Amino acid sequence: MPLSLKPQRCVALAALLLGACASQSESLAPTITSALPSGETVSKLPPPGGYQLTDADLELDCRKLTGRMAVRIVQIRDFQTRRQTTALSRGIQSATTPVFGGTSVGADPDGRYARDRAQLEAYNKRLEEKKCPSFDLEAELNPAAKDPPRTRLVKQP
DSSP states (O other): OOOOOOHHHHHHHHHHHHHHHHHHOGGGSOOOOOBOTTSOBTTOOOOTTOOOOOHHHHHOOHHHHHHHHHHHHHHHTTTTTSOSSOHHHHHHHHHHHHHHOOOOTTSOHHHHHHHHHHHHHHHHHHHHHTTOOEEOHHHHTOTTOOSOOOEEOOOOO
16 A cells, blocks of 8 residues: 655645754754855854954945945845844744755844944944045934935034
């Protein structure tokens, strides 16, 4: 007599096995260290002093710094009101990545936001050092802000 499983039973069995495998071994514990194209890790928080400008960052002129900041502000502006992934989906991703492979990108949105925010603050400080118009980050990162990011005038002594 051939063994016949209905599709629902197969899915339930696969989920059960996946859950059992993920909970059995420390070696299968999810680690969020997947490398991004730039060589950084997703869960890497900014260093204690904030984001450290690279040599390439230091060479950027006012226009390029402002453009990069405007794009990043729009990307993370509504982070506090809109989570990029739910806890359930992050949990599933963390459990399945060691088993099936893949990337952990997106599994740590809080860490990514902290890094992006630190980078924005460092860029803004660099704009001020160069006597360029800078951003009011608190106002620009407010989820209620709908207009494109605008720089504020340079204060003349």
